[in-house]
Amino acid sequence: MKALAVAAASALVLLTGSGNAGPSPAGQPESLNRLTDLLADRLDTADTVAAAKWATASRDGSEPVIDDPTREAQIGDAMAELGTTHDLPEPWVRQVFQSQIEASKLIQRGLVLQWHYNPAPPPAMDLPTIRPIIDHLNTEIITEMADTQATLASPDCPTQLLGSVATTISTHHSDPLHQAALVRAAIPLCGR
Numbered sequence: 430m431k432a433l434a435v436a437a438a439s440a441l442v443l444l445t446g447s448g449n450a451g452p453s454p455a456g457q458p459e460s461l462n463r464l465t466d467l468l469a470d471r472l473d474t475a476d477t478v479a480a481a482k483w484a485t486a487s488r489d490g491s492e493p494v495i496d497d498p499t500r501e502a503q504i505g506d507a508m509a510e511l512g513t514t515h516d517l518p519e520p521w522v523r524q525v526f527q528s529q530i531e532a533s534k535l536i537q538r539g540l541v542l543q544w545h546y547n548p549a550p551p552p553a554m555d556l557p558t559i560r561p562i563i564d565h566l567n568t569e570i571i572t573e574m575a576d577t578q579a580t581l582a583s584p585d586c587p588t589q590l591l592g593s594v595a596t597t598i599s600t601h602h603s604d605p606l607h608q609a610a611l612v613r614a615a616i617p618l619c620g621r
Contacts, residue, residue, distance in 0.1 A: 449540035461593035462578045463572040466488050469616045470603040471529060471566040475536035475610070480552035482537065483544055495537045502561075507554070508567055515575035524566070524617045525574065558570040586619035603604050612619075 434579050479493070486493040505523050510521035575583065580589055598608050 430445045439576070441614075460577050461551070461589050462596055464570070464618070465593040465597040465615060466601070467566060467570050467573055468529065469597050469607070469611055471563060471570065472532055472536060472610050472614060473532040473601070474559055474563050476540060477552055477554055478533070478556065478563075479537035479540040480550065481554070481556045481569060482558065483541060484552055493537075493541050495534050495541070501527075504530065504567065507564075508571060511568065511571050515571060517574055517578070518621065521617070521621050522571070522574070524620060525570075528617045529532070529567075529570070529614045532610040535613060536606055537593070540566070543582055574618075579617055582621045590615055590619055 482493040482495065492537060505526055508526045508593075509519045509522050580586060583589075594611060595613060601607065601611070
C-alpha cells in the first residue's frame, strides 16, 4: 500500500510539473535526498549502458539486448550479501535492486527506441568500464539505505520519499523518461 501511495504521489508530481519539493517542515530532515540522488546517479549510467549495447548491436547487425539475467542475478546476490552486513533484510534489498535494474532497463529501452529514429552517439565508455561505476553506486546505495533505515521504516516514509524524489528530479535529468525511471526505482524503498 505504501508503494502505491508513493507511486501515485510521484506520478502527480510528474504530471503537475512540480519539481521542487520546497523546504521540509520544521523538525523533518531531508534525510532521503542523498538516497534518491544516488538512485538518479545510478540511473544516469543507463544512458552509457544503452549506447554501448546499441553500438555492439550495430556492429553485429542485430537488435540491442537489454536484458542480462546473469549480470542482474550477480547484482542481486552481491547487494543482498552486502545488505546483510548492514542488517538490512535480504528480500527488501533484492526488491530495491530489482526495481533499480528494471528502472535502468526502462531508460535503455526508451533510448534504443529513440535511436531507431535518430542514431545514438558513440558511447563514452564500454560496458566493462561502466560496470565498476555501477557497482560503486550500488554499494553507496546500500550504505545510504542502512543509514536511513529508521526513516525508510517510518510511517512518514512515503511523504519523505516523495519530497526527496521531487528534489532529485529538480536537480537531475528533467526528461520524462528519467523521471519515470526514478519513480520506478524509488517505489520499494518504503516497503521495508
